[in-house]
Amino acid sequence: MNNIMNIDGFKAIITYDNEIEMFRGEFINLNGGADFYANDVKELRKEGQKSLQTYLDVCKEKGINPKKEYSGKLPLRISPELHSQLVEASLRQGISINQIVQNSLKETLI
Numbered sequence: 001m002n003n004i005m006n007i008d009g010f011k012a013i014i015t016y017d018n019e020i021e022m023f024r025g026e027f028i029n030l031n032g033g034a035d036f037y038a039n040d041v042k043e044l045r046k047e048g049q050k051s052l053q054t055y056l057d058v059c060k061e062k063g064i065n066p067k068k069e070y071s072g073k074l075p076l077r078i079s080p081e082l083h084s085q086l087v088e089a090s091l092r093q094g095i096s097i098n099q100i101v102q103n104s105l106k107e108t109l110i
Contacts, residue, residue: 007048012036014044027052029068031059076101 003014005025012025017037023044026035034055038044059066078086090097 005045005048007045007052010052012048025051027055030055030066031064031068032066 005012005014007025007027010027011029012027014023014025016022017024020037022037022039023041024035024037025044025048026033027048032055034051036044036047036051038047056066058064086097086100089100093100
């Protein structure tokens with residue numbers, strides 16, 4: 001399981017890289033890549049702030065929106081059996097398959 005660090009309103013996934021024996025952070029939900037490394041959490045936060053600021057400066061300079069925007073559409077492949085079960089559940093509950101999937105995802109993410 002990875003941890004998430006919030007830096008100035010942006011979230012970064014934090015992992016430990018055994019090969020270089022350092023913590024690694026990588027910002028998520030950006031239109032580009034921004035990562036950072038450090039030996040301890042305090043330094044990791046500092047390096048994250050530097051990396052983020054550099055990224056935001058470049059985006060501003062190039063007129064790019066720094067945050068990735070999502071369409072809300074999620075292509076999903078499932079087995080025919082599960083699809084059949086979803087149709088039955090949808091009819092039984094009187095709601096759309098989309099609503100069943102949304103409800104399940106919300107429940108999982110809580």
